[in-house]
Every structure is written in C-alpha cells, then in structure tokens.
Amino acid sequence: MATEAQGEEGGLVLHPMDQFKVEPLFGGDTVAWYTITNVTLWMALAVVAVAALLVLGSSRRAIVPTRMQSVGELAYGFVYKMLEDITGKEGVKYFPYVMTLFMFVVMANFLGLLPMAFTTTSHIAVTAVLALGVFLGVTVLGFVLHGAKFLGLFWITEAPLILRPVLALIELISYFVRPVSHSIRLAGNMMAGHAVIKVFAGFAAIAAVSPLSVVAVTAMYGLEVLVSFIQAYVFTILTCVYLRDALHPSH
Amino acid sequence: MATETQGSAGQAAEAAPTGMPQLDFATYGNQIFWLLITLVAIYFILSRIALPRIAAVLAERKGTISNDIAAAEDLKAKAGEAEEAYNKALADARVEANRIVAETKAEIKADLDVAMQEADAEIAAMSAEGEKKIAEIQANASESVKEVAKETAKDVVAAMGAKAEARTVTAAVNARLKG
Incomplete structure (x- = not known):
C-alpha cells in the first residue's frame, strides 16, 4: 500500500487500487477459500439483482409488460437473438449458460459502479474462471460433437498445402490465447476505469483542480456506464463465437 | 492498513x-469459490424459473398478437360486408321510394281528375239551373209587364171615358210588346 501513496507534498494521497482489495466482511485478516468477504457480498447482490430483474420482474406474466418485465424481456431477447444469429439453431440449447454469463457480468459491472462498491469482474481471478469455463466447455463440446474432426478447425483446407502447417500453428496459438484475451479484456477494462475514476477523485483534494476533477469523474463515470455494458456484450458475443467454432468447426 | 498487515503472518496481505x-x-481461492457458487445459483434461477417463464410469456404474447390480428382482419371483412349490404339497401330504398313517389303521383292525379270532373259537372248543373231560373224570372217579368201594360191600358182607356174591351186591349198590348 505504501508504494501507492504519493503523499509527500500537499497531503495528496492516492489509493486507486484500494477499492479492489478483497477483505473479510466480519473481521479477521486471513482470507481462506470459505471466508465471507466483500466478494461474497457483491456476488450475492448480483444474484439478487438478476433474480429481481428476471424472476420478480416477470412474476405477473403480463401480456402487456410492466417496466421491469420489459427490461427483463429485452435482456432475454438480446442474448437469445445474439446466440441464434451467431451459432444457429444448434446453439440455442446452450442459451441458459450464455444468459448466465451475460447476466452475471452485466450485473456485476453495473453494481461495481455504485459508490463504495466492490467490482467483482475487475478481478482477473473471476474473469479467468469465466473465460476458462467457456474455453474448456467449448473445447470439450467440440471433441464430443465432432471427435477428431474438431481438429479441422486448425487445418485450413482452403489454403495451399505448403502453408497449412504454418497456418495450423498460428490457429493453434490463437486458439489457446483466447481465454487469456477473453478474461484480461474484461478485467482490464473494469479495473482501469475504476482506477482512473479513483485517481481523479483523489485530485479533488487539491482545491485548485477540484472542479476540473469533479467534471472528469463525471465524464469517466458516463464512459464507464457505457464500458460496463459493452464489455458484458463483448464477453457474451465472444462466447457465442467460440461456441460456433465448436458446433461448426469445418469453416 | 500497514499495521494490520504486519500482524498477519503472511498470506493475504503479503502480495x-x-x-x-x-x-x-x-x-484467488476465495473468489473462485464464491464465483462458482454465484454462477451455479444464477444458472439454476435462470434455467428453472426465469427463462421458461419469460419464454412462455413471449410465446403467449406472440399468440395473442397474431390472434388479435386475425380477429381484426375478420372484423374488417365483416365491416366491408356490412358496408356493401348497407349500400345495397340504400340503393333498393331509393328505387322503392321513386316507385312510391310515381305511384302516389299517378293516384293523386287520378283522384284529382275525378274530382275535377265531378266539380265540372256540378258547375255545369248549377249554371244550367241558374240559367233556367233566369229564364223563368225573365218570363215572369215579361208576363208581369204584359199584365201591367194591360191594366194600365185599361185604366187609361177608362180614364178617357170609354169602356175598353178586354180582348182588344190585350191584342193591342201583345202587338206592341212584340213590335
């Protein structure tokens, strides 16, 4: 923590990364795997938010939807259409899993924008599990559905024979980089935005620049709202694209 | 923070x-553990409750909308039919009305003609009677003149001292009156 404190002159102390610390909720210093931490709290809130939107919102099953039900149906239609457009009819049976990913990421992102909140999706550990889940699931699915033919994904038959081994190597590398980029993209975006907001907020302690700082925080906040949705969208659409590769490896 | 981290021998804050x-x-262990629980929870909430329900609502709405559209088309066709029937009824009524008007006109004309004839006859009868009366009156008048003339003539003759003979006076008066 001391490394971040640049507080020698003017009492300016910036701790932009403190908001990402995982801390036990009920005292104690050690974080064991079962400890109830702020991670637990904010993930539980994400579950509550998802349930509120999709379960409570649709509880009246109204033909003419209420506002909340309308938003839930929009989310449903948004992800369903995305999945169907990209993977085709065969991908529709994986819709609950894709919807789970989307709803968790989007809710965690937006909950993270609340003041004093902890952003679970800003942690590489979380996004890596999400991305690895997709990567492993898709790979296993590809082999189960197509057996050895799944490897045709790397062996591009349209290319000249001489180039094929080279392309196969490139394809193989890009395939294994997928979970890395998939997870770091989300965590990096969330972390960077929140850290920048925190830095601007820290500068507000200096009277001369504080109005500018407030404006900057506001502008960054607006940008972050956009990023929160876009990153959830990107994460989901990439999941759909990877799923399509598993379902139709021939092209 | 720093004082706290010094106390704990190691794991959490050392990084x-x-x-x-x-x-x-x-x-990491903590985060991954809670993340898996969260994902499983959301997965079950979605796949068991939320998604089937929303799918049902959307399907129901789609059905309702297509039903309503079909019903609306049905009603529209019915409205068209009703309009056609109305127009036909209107045309029929117009024809009927024209027919009735013509019929009534003819009837009235016939009645009128009969009445006119009757009136004409009555008038003719009345004028004939009137003429007869006038002729009678005229006859009476000339008779009276004759009578008066006779009386007068007789009186004049008597006054002149002669005895007038009735037959000659009458003949003279008649001759005069004719003349």
Whole structure:
C-alpha cells in the first residue's frame, strides 16, 4: 500500500487500487477459500439483482409488460437473438449458460459502479474462471460433437498445402490465447476505469483542480456506464463465437 | 492498513507490495469459490424459473398478437360486408321510394281528375239551373209587364171615358210588346 501513496507534498494521497482489495466482511485478516468477504457480498447482490430483474420482474406474466418485465424481456431477447444469429439453431440449447454469463457480468459491472462498491469482474481471478469455463466447455463440446474432426478447425483446407502447417500453428496459438484475451479484456477494462475514476477523485483534494476533477469523474463515470455494458456484450458475443467454432468447426 | 498487515503472518496481505490486489494469489481461492457458487445459483434461477417463464410469456404474447390480428382482419371483412349490404339497401330504398313517389303521383292525379270532373259537372248543373231560373224570372217579368201594360191600358182607356174591351186591349198590348 505504501508504494501507492504519493503523499509527500500537499497531503495528496492516492489509493486507486484500494477499492479492489478483497477483505473479510466480519473481521479477521486471513482470507481462506470459505471466508465471507466483500466478494461474497457483491456476488450475492448480483444474484439478487438478476433474480429481481428476471424472476420478480416477470412474476405477473403480463401480456402487456410492466417496466421491469420489459427490461427483463429485452435482456432475454438480446442474448437469445445474439446466440441464434451467431451459432444457429444448434446453439440455442446452450442459451441458459450464455444468459448466465451475460447476466452475471452485466450485473456485476453495473453494481461495481455504485459508490463504495466492490467490482467483482475487475478481478482477473473471476474473469479467468469465466473465460476458462467457456474455453474448456467449448473445447470439450467440440471433441464430443465432432471427435477428431474438431481438429479441422486448425487445418485450413482452403489454403495451399505448403502453408497449412504454418497456418495450423498460428490457429493453434490463437486458439489457446483466447481465454487469456477473453478474461484480461474484461478485467482490464473494469479495473482501469475504476482506477482512473479513483485517481481523479483523489485530485479533488487539491482545491485548485477540484472542479476540473469533479467534471472528469463525471465524464469517466458516463464512459464507464457505457464500458460496463459493452464489455458484458463483448464477453457474451465472444462466447457465442467460440461456441460456433465448436458446433461448426469445418469453416 | 500497514499495521494490520504486519500482524498477519503472511498470506493475504503479503502480495500487497505489487500494488495490485488482482495479483494477490491468496484471495484467488476465495473468489473462485464464491464465483462458482454465484454462477451455479444464477444458472439454476435462470434455467428453472426465469427463462421458461419469460419464454412462455413471449410465446403467449406472440399468440395473442397474431390472434388479435386475425380477429381484426375478420372484423374488417365483416365491416366491408356490412358496408356493401348497407349500400345495397340504400340503393333498393331509393328505387322503392321513386316507385312510391310515381305511384302516389299517378293516384293523386287520378283522384284529382275525378274530382275535377265531378266539380265540372256540378258547375255545369248549377249554371244550367241558374240559367233556367233566369229564364223563368225573365218570363215572369215579361208576363208581369204584359199584365201591367194591360191594366194600365185599361185604366187609361177608362180614364178617357170609354169602356175598353178586354180582348182588344190585350191584342193591342201583345202587338206592341212584340213590335
């Protein structure tokens, strides 16, 4: 923590990364795997938010939807259409899993924008599990559905024979980089935005620049709202694209 | 914070000097554990309750909308039919009305003619009677003149001292009156 404190002159102390610390909720210093931490709290809130939107919102099953039900149906239609457009009819049976990913990421992102909140999706550990889940699931699915033919994904038959081994190597590398980029993209975006907001907020302690700082925080906040949705969208659409590769490896 | 971390011998806060809590591997187990629970919870909430319900609502709405559209088309066709029937009824009524008007006109004309004839006859009868009366009156008048003339003539003759003979006076008066 001391490394971040640049507080020698003017009492300016910036701790932009403190908001990402995982801390036990009920005292104690050690974080064991079962400890109830702020991670637990904010993930539980994400579950509550998802349930509120999709379960409570649709509880009246109204033909003419209420506002909340309308938003839930929009989310449903948004992800369903995305999945169907990209993977085709065969991908529709994986819709609950894709919807789970989307709803968790989007809710965690937006909950993270609340003041004093902890952003679970800003942690590489979380996004890596999400991305690895997709990567492993898709790979296993590809082999189960197509057996050895799944490897045709790397062996591009349209290319000249001489180039094929080279392309196969490139394809193989890009395939294994997928979970890395998939997870770091989300965590990096969330972390960077929140850290920048925190830095601007820290500068507000200096009277001369504080109005500018407030404006900057506001502008960054607006940008972050956009990023929160876009990153959830990107994460989901990439999941759909990877799923399509598993379902139709021939092209 | 620093005083706290010194106390705990190790795991959680030791990674802090990197400045990135994201790279504090000691918290990974915790995060992964709770994340898996969260994902399973959301998965079950969605797949068991939310998604089937929303799918049902959307399907129901789609059905309702297509039903309503079909019903609307049905009603529209019916409205068209009704309009046609109305127009036909209107045309029929117009024809009927024209027919009735013509019929009534003819009837009235016939009645009128009969009445006119009757009136004409009555008038003719009345005028004939009137003429007869006038002729009678005229006859009476000339008779009276004759009578008066006779009386007068007789009186004049008597006054002149002669005895007038009735037959000659009458003949003279008649001759005069004719003349």
